[in-house]
Amino acid sequence: MEALLLGAGLLLGAYVLVYYNLVKAPPCGGIASLRGRTAVVTGANSGIGKMTALELARRGARVVLACRSRERGEAAAFDLRQESGNNEVIFMALDLASLASVRAFATAFLSSEPRLDILIHNAGISSCGRTHEPFNLLLRVNHIGPFLLTHLLLPRLKTCAPSRVVVVSSAAHRRGHLDFTRLDRPVVGWQQELRAYADSKLANVLFARELATQLEGTGVTCYAAHPGPVNSELFLRHVPGWLSPLLRPLAWLVLRTPRGGAQTPLYCALQEGIEPLSGRYFANCHVEEVPPAARDDRAAHRLWEASKRLAGLGPGQDAEPDEDPQPKDPGTPSSRSSPLSEEPTVSDPHPIPHNSPDLSKVTHRIQVKTEPEP
Secondary structure: OHHHHHHHHHHHHHHHHHHHHHHOOOOOOOOOOOOOOEEEEEOOOOHHHHHHHHHHHHOOOEEEEEEOOHHHHHHHHHHHHHHHOOOOEEEEEOOOOOHHHHHHHHHHHHHHOOOOOEEEEOOOOOOOOOOOOOOOHHHHHHHHHHHHHHHHHHHHHHHOOOEEEEEEOOHHHHHOOOOOOOOOOOOOOHHHHHHHHHHHHHHHHHHHHHHHHHOOOOOEEEEEEEOOOEOOHHHHOOOOOOOHHHHHHHHHHHOEOHHHHOHHHHHHHHOOOOHHHOOOEEEOOEEOOOOHHHHOHHHHHHHHHHHHHHOOOOHHHOOOOOOOOOOOOOOOOOOOOOOOOOOOEOOOOOOOOOOOOOOOOOOOOOOOOOOOOO
16 A cells, blocks of 8 residues: 555656646746737637637737638637637638638738737648648648748738747657658658658748848847647647547646647747847747757758749749738728638727837847757
8 A cells, every 4th residue: 555655656746747847838928018919820719829819819919810710710709809808809711721812811911900010820730631632731731821921911010010920830840851852742641741740840940040031130020939748639630539538638637738838939929038039949938959950041041942932922022012002990801812711800890009119129130159969
């Protein structure tokens, strides 16, 4: 009996150590009030994205939930308005697997929203499921779609600078290896899916790095954020039905809650003073070194050029337009140019103040030397 009690005590102590050192996420601080600012969070109808949007709404931001499903997106917007007490939470349709939908979302957003201060690329997939596409669906949703969306919204981000772009990545990027000769080839089988997911997360880190270089001096900064091991739909979405009841209790014990997973993306979006670290990779609310493949500037630039081609951006489209579309009143639904998209919905709209305090005091980027990892 004593041996059993001792064993149980040791197991409990080990779990407490693991929980507080590896599972529990540090809370995000940063700017307390976001009134007068607008944030876009992709994939915000559940999990990390929903918790990220909730915190932004609680701090007073106008939050656009960019989601594929209208039903789930509008339900999430309703929940967040109720929980945050902020009526400036709206849904707009966005399917990152469709470049036409990405363009339609950008057109609708730019014509209806006068500001964009924070863009958080949270949406992502870990498997193709039963979908069979003639392209790499994991790369399309996790990287090419966000790449195109960022490009299309950059004029508004620059106008509202200082502003920020946060790309939710993963520690899986350490297993990634980009083969530029077959970036967009279809993914078949679970082994290819695992590799393609890691490759797409490496693409996220390299994208943030090159974007920071491209935007140096504009007042727009960007960061790659690892949310940590999170018990979210992304983890359990493609688990076989018979295995789900076994994994759910284990996931509850050893994985972070979505609220915990939202802390590092929120830190990158809100923390003052991290502007000199634009382009870097963050985990557990602090900057973290990445392997050589994830800090290869030549590979980052090569990925940028390949992404432009895959996103349908020709040589003449590299520069953003000088003038943005004239935004309408936020309460007026705007038309979409693609049948794949849906009109944005707005609840209890009222005019948005254009003047807001600076997101940060420092907008320049400095070079940070890193030592190669052993």
